[in-house]
Amino acid sequence: MSLPYKMMLDSLPVEVIEKILEYVKLEGLIQLIEHNQFLSQNLNIKAAMNQLICNTNISYNNRITQPSFLHMYCRTPTYIDKNSLQFLPRISSLFNIIDYCIEEHLQSSITISFYIWLLKDIDEFLSTITSINNSVDSKMRFNIEIEFNRGLLYNLSLNYIFDVLADHLGQGIESITVYNYSGSFTFHIARFPKLRNIWFEDSNVKFGQSFQFATDMKTLTIHPNSFGWNNNHPVYLHKSVPHSLQRLKLGSCVIKEKSINYGIPQDLESLDLTRVGDRTDFQYIRPLIEQNLSNNLKELSVDYLWGAESRVMDLDIILFDIPENFQKMQQLNRFAIIGLNRSIDFSSFKLTDLTIKGTQHSRIINECHFPITLKKLDISNNHLADLSNIDKNLPELLEHLNIADNPIDWDLYIPKFEKFNKLKNLKLSNTHVRSHLTKIIFPDSIVELSLEVNQISSIENVRFPENLSNLGIGSNLIKHVHRPSFPPGLKTVHLTENKLSGPLDLSKNSSGKELNIEILYLNYTLLSNIQEINLPNNLRILNFDYCIMKNISNIEFPASILELSLSACEISTMKNISWESGSRLRYICLSHNELSKFDIKFPPSVETINLAGNKISTVNPNVFNNLENLQTLILSSNKFERFVYQFNSISLRSLDLSFNNIRILNVAFPKNSITELRSINLCSNKLTNLTPVMIGHDRDLTFHNKLIEIDITDNRIKADDIEKTVGEFPSSLKCLFVGYTGERDRFGYDIASNIIEGRYCPTKRVDVPIHE
Template sequence: MKGDGRCLKLFLALLILFLQNVKGGEVGHNHNHSHSLRDAKVTVRCIERERQALLAFKRALVDHFNHLSSWGSEAQKQDCCRWEGVYCSNQTGHVIQLDLGYSFPAKMIQLDLGYYHKYPFQGKVISPKLIELQHLQYLDLSLIDFYGIQIPDFIGSLTNLRNLRLSSCHFIGPIPSSFGNLTQLQNLDLSYNQLQPENLNWLLALSSLTDLDLRANNLSLPPPPTPILSTTLYKTNSSTSLENVHLSDNHLTSSIFLWLSNYSTSLVSLYLSNNNLSGFIPDFIGNMSSLEYLGLSDNKIEGANPNSFARLCNLRTLWLQRNHLSGQLSQLLPRCAQNSLEALDLSENVLAGSLNNLTSFSSLKALYLDANQLSGKIPESIGQMSQLKYINFSINQLSGKIPESIGQMSQLEEIDFSMNSLEGVVSETHFLKLSNLYHLDLSSNSLVLNFHSDWVPPFQLSYINLASCKVGPLFPKWLQTQNHSSQLDISNAGISDILPSWFWSNFRNAGVINLSQNLIRGIFTNLTVEFPYNPELHLSSNQIEGPIPSTLLQASYLDLSNNNISGSLSFLCASADMSLTYLNLSSNSFAGELPDCWSHLETLVMLDLSNNAFSGKIPTTIGSLFEMQTLKLRSNRFVGELPSSLKNCASLEVIDLGDNKLSGPIPTWLGKLGNESIIYDDDASFIWKGRMQTYKSTLGLVKRIDLSSNRLTGEIPSEITRLVGLISLNLSRNQLTGQITPEIGNLESLDSLDLSRNQIDGRIPTSLARIDRLSFLDLSYNNLSGKIPTGTQLQSFDPLDYAENPLLCGPPLKKMCADQNETTD
C-alpha cells in the first residue's frame, strides 16, 4: 500500500511536469484558446446541421446529473456555440471542438468532490450524426460509459481531428482501421478500455502523431499466438514525430522493443509498466537521447546492458520498481543523467552493493531503493543531495549510523530508513533544517533517539514510526509539538513512563496510534477526548491499570491486551453508534459476568476476552454479532451450555472457548458456521498441536474450533464434518463419549485433530487415513479399540498419540492385533 501511494504521488507531480513540456497538440486546447473560442460566440452562430447532430448525440446519452442542460431546442438555447463543452470557429461558426471528457467543467467538480460512484454520462451508441462535424479538430468523450460497444468506424471519417480522446469508455473489440484516415491526428488516447485490436497497421498513416496512449487494454492477449505489437508495429515507418508513448498495463512482451527502435531519437516519454517484459533492457534504449521519462516498473526485467542508458543525458524519471533486477546498484545508475535525473525508483528488486555512487546525482528529488539487498553505510556525502524531497532506503541491510549531514537537506519531506541494521544516536542535529519533513520512519533499527527535553522540532509530522527504536525510558516530550499527525507508532520503544495528560488531546485526529510493547503505566483518568476519525488504538503489552473509559470505544480497532485493566464492561451498554470492528481485552484482570448488551456492536468482527476471570454464562446477545468472524473466550470461568444464539453468527470461522467450565453437548449447529466468510486479517493464537501457536495474517484461509478443557458431554456431532475447510479441531480434555463419526474423512483440510482425554470408544474410522494433510493427531487417553487403520499418515504418528487406549492395536503401536487379518471397520 505504501508503494501504491508513493507511485500516485510521483505520477501526479511528474504529470504536471510532463504536460508543461508536451506540445500544444497534447493538451488539445489551453485556457487562452478556450476563452477565445467562447468569446467568439458573441458574434458567430453555429451551423444548423451541426446543431442537429449534437442534439442527436445528446439524445443517445443518459445524462445522470443534467450536465448538458445548456443543450436544447428552446429559443434561448438555439446557438450551440454557447453550449457547455462545444467550441466553434470564430470565423466560420463550425464546431471544431467537442469536449465532454476530463476537462468538462461538471466532471471536474465531480472529480474534486469524489463523486465517481457512477459515470456522469452513459450511452449504448454514439450517434452516427456526429459525422456531420467534419470540421472537428478536438474530440474528447473520456469517462462516458458506452456499455461495452465497439468504437464506431465513422470516427475515422472526422479527418480534421488533431486530438482524439476516448479514455475509460468501456469500449471493446478492435480499433477501426478507418483511424488510418486521421492523418492530421497529433494526440490519440484510447486508454483504460478493453480493446483487443486485430492489428495496428493504421498507425502507419499517422505521420503527425506525437502522443499515443493505449495503456490498460488487451494489446497482446493470446490468441493470436504472435503478439500484435511484435508483428505490426515494428513495420511502421521511422517517423520521428512520436514523442510520448504510454503502453502500460497490457500484456506486451519484450518484442515491443523491435518497434520502439524506430523512434530512438524522437521519444520524450515511454511507459511500459505492468507488462510481461523480461530479460535485459536493450542497448538501443541508450540511443534515445531525447528521452526524459522512462517507466518499466512491474515487469520481469533482470538487468541492464552496459549501454542501456548510455546517452540518456536528459532523463528526468526512471521507474524500474518491482522487477527482477539483480547485481550491483551501480550498474543500473544512468551516469549520463547525473545532472538531469529527478526521480529514481529501483525498489522491490534484489540489487546489492552500496550507496556510495548516488551523491553525484545532484538533481534527484525522489529516490526509492527500498526492498533490495543493499548493504554498507549511508554515506556522509548524502547531505550534498540538496534537492531530495523523498528518500526511502527501507528493508535493506544497511548498517552504521545515520549521518548528521542529513539535517542539512532542507527540502526533505519523507524519510524512510526502516527495517535495516542502523545503529547509533539520533539527535537534534539530524533534523536541524528539515522544516518540510512530514513523514518519518526509522522503525525496526537499533537507533537511540536522544533529544533535549525542551527540543522543539522544526517540522510538523503527519506520519511518525519509531517502533523498535530506543525512544524511552521517558515519554518523548517533543511529541507534544506535533499537532497534525495521522499515524503514530512508538511501539517496543523502551518507554517506562506514565502516559502524559496532553497525549490524547494532541493526537485525537490520528488514524492509527500504536504504543504497544512498552512499560507504559497509569490509568485512564477522566479521559473525555473526542476521536473524529475512529482510530486504531494499539495499547497492548503495557502496565495500564484501572477501568476502560467509554471514550476509547470511539475507536474502530482497540487492543488493550496484556495489561492490568480491571472493572466492569458495563460501559459497553451505554455506548451507541460505535464503529468498533476489533476488540481485544485478553490477558487482563477482568472478573465477574459479562453484560448482556452486545447487540449494538453490530460492526464487531473480532472479539477476544481470553485469559481473564470472567464467569457466569456466555451472554445470548453475543449471538447478534452477525459480522463476527473470530470469537475467543479461552481461559475464563464461563459455565453452562454454548448459547444457541451463536448459530446466528454465520460468519464465524474461529471459535476458541477452551479452558472454561462449559457443559452440555456439542451443538449440531456448529456444522453450519463460517462456510462463506472471510476471516479477519490479524494475529491470532490457538492451542494447536499441543502448544500455543500464533498465526500472522493467514486467517483468510483458516477455520478453527477449540472447545478443549471444558466439561462437555455426549457424542461428537457428525454435522461438524460438514466444515470441509476446517484446519484445526481441538475437543480434548472433556467428557465426550460415543464413537468417532465415520464421516471424519470429509475434513480434507484438517491439519490438526486433538480428541485426547475423553471417553470415546469404538474403532478409528478408516476415512481418517484419507486426510493426507493431517500433521498432528492426538487420540490418547480414550477407550478406542481395534486395529489402527492402515495409511501413511496414521502410521507416521508417535505411539504416544494413541497411548492409554488398552484395546487399540497395530502400527505404530508395538502391540500387535490378535488377528492380523482383522478388519478395521
C-alpha cells in the same frame, strides 16, 4: 421517500451541481441512481451525477468486514491511487452502479478487491464476477485484485479462477493484482486483450504465452518473494517483455538466454530491478538500463543484480563511471540504490525522490550532495551516527525523510527538523532516540511520525506536530500515558509493545481538548485493568491483544468502534459488558483466552465473532440470537462435546467448530427459509456420522442451498460411509473434505482430500491446533 420530479437545483449549471453532489459522496449517488423517473426529469442533475461517477475512483473491497485489513490495504502502495478510492458499502451497490453505467454507456473504472481468508471468500469473488452483466460493447473497465491470506489452508486453483475471470470479464479488465498465492499458476495473457497493468507479488506464477499479445501493457510488476521469504519460485523470463511498457518492476526474476533475441522496451518511465539474475551475462539488463536512460526514463531503482556464474553487477561503474550514463541520470525524478559504494554529487540532478540504503560506511552518505529539488529522501540503514553533515546538506523542501535503522548518537547532534516546514512524513524508528525525544523540535507540517524501537521511556514534555495524523511509537519503554500533548486531529496511534501498565487516559490531551483518535493499538503492553483506561469517543479500531487482563467487567464500549480485539489476554470472566446505543461494531475477537462461560450480548451490527482457543463447553441458548448481520462465527479449539444450537437468523455464512471434542451435533435455523450458510468446519472432532439434518439442512423446510464446504477431516467418519450420502447434501456443495491423502505439501502440511470433484479446490492442508 419519493423524490420530487423537478428540483430548483436542476436549473444550475452542470459544473455547479457536480460540486454540490461531491458532498453527497458515493453512497448517496447509489441511492440516487435508483430513481430513474426523477433523473429523467432532472437532466442537469443526471449529467452532473454521471460526470461525477466517471471521475470517481470506485471500489468494492471485501475487507470492509474487518476494518484493520482495509486500513492496511489503503497504506500499501500499488499502481492505484488508494487515497482517492471511495468504497462501496455492500456488494449490491456494486451491481447497481455497474448496471447503471452500462445502461448509460458511461466510461467508468471500478476496482474489485478481495482478501481471501476462507473458501467462502473466493466463492463470493467468483459469484461476484459471474453476476456482472458486462456486454461486449460496454465501456466499463475493471481492476481486479486478489490477496490470499498467508496461512490459507485451501489449495485453490488460480488457473480455474482466472478462466472464470476471462470468460466473464476478460474484455473489460485493465488491471490484475495477485498477492500471496503459493500454488502453481500459469497466466495466459492473451485472454485479457485490454490488460494494461499486471502486479504479481509474493506469488508463484508462470507465463503461458509471449507478451506479444500485450500491445497496450503499461505496468508490469513481478516479484515472487518481495516479503523476504523464499517461499516461491523465481520467475523465468524467456522472451521479451511488452514493448509498450511504461513501468517495469522485476524482483526475484531470472532472465534466460533466449531473451537477447527479442527487443528491449525503449519507452520506460519507471524501472525497478531487485535481486534479478541475468543469464545473458548482462547483455539484457545493461542495455535495458542504458537504452531507457537515453530516452524517457524518470524513475530507476536497482538492488543486487547478478549475471553468469553469480557474478555481481558493479552498478557503480555502469551508472557513475561512464560519463554518458551519469549525464543521462540527471534527468531522473526518482533514484534508488541498495549498497552504494561511493559518495555521489547529486546536486545537478533533478531528483525529487532519492533512496540510498545499505552502504558499508557512513562517510558515503555524509559526503553526498543532494539536489535542491529533492522532496523525498530515504537514507535508512547506512551506519549513520553523526547527522550534522547530512543536516547541512538536506534541502528545505523535503516532504518525506527516512533516517530509520541508523545507530544515531543524538548527543553529538540533533538535526533542526523545524526548518523543513513542508515535511509531512518523518521516520526515526530504531535510531536510539531514548530521552532525546524532548529535545527534538518537529515542524507542525508533519502528518506521519515513526518513532518505533527507540527505548523511549516517556512522552511527557514532548511537543508533537499540530498536523500529526499517524503516530507509530511502539516497541519502546513507555510506562504511563495520561492526557499526552497529542494534537486533537491525531487519527492513528500505535503504542504496541510498550511497558504501559495504567492508568491510561487518551480521552483528552494535555490542554484539555478532546482527542479524536480513530485507530488505537495497545497490544503487547502491560495493561491489566480495562477500567483504568479512558478511551477517546471516536475509536473505530481498538486492539488489546496480549494484554494480560484476566477479568473484564463493568465497561461500555463506544458506539463508534467497528473492530475490537482482545486476543490472548488470559481473560477468564467477562461481566456487565455493554455497548453504547447505536453501536457499529462489525468484528470482535476474543480468541485464545481462558473463557469457560460466555453470555455476552452483542450489538446487532456485529458480523464476525471469534471465540477460538477458549475453554467453552456450552453457550447460552440466546447468546447469538437477534444478530441479523452475523456472518462468521468461530468456536474452534474449545471444549465442546456436544453442540446443540438454534439460530434465529439465516445470515450466518461460516461456522467453525473445528478442534473440539464434539460427539453430538444438532444445529437448526429458522423454519421455512433458505439460509446464507456457505461453510461449516467440523474437522478434528469425534463425530461418527454426519447427516444433512444435523447441520440444519432439509429440516423444517429449511435448506442450505448456498453451502459450498464441509470439512470433517480427522473425525470417526469413514469416507465410504459419507460418500454414500453425498447426494443428500445441498447440490451447491463443492468441497467435502473427509480423510488424508497420505501426501504432504512443500510446507510439510498433511493434505486432506475433497471427495467431490471440484476444479477450484481439489485439496486442503490439514490444520494443526495451537497447544497452550
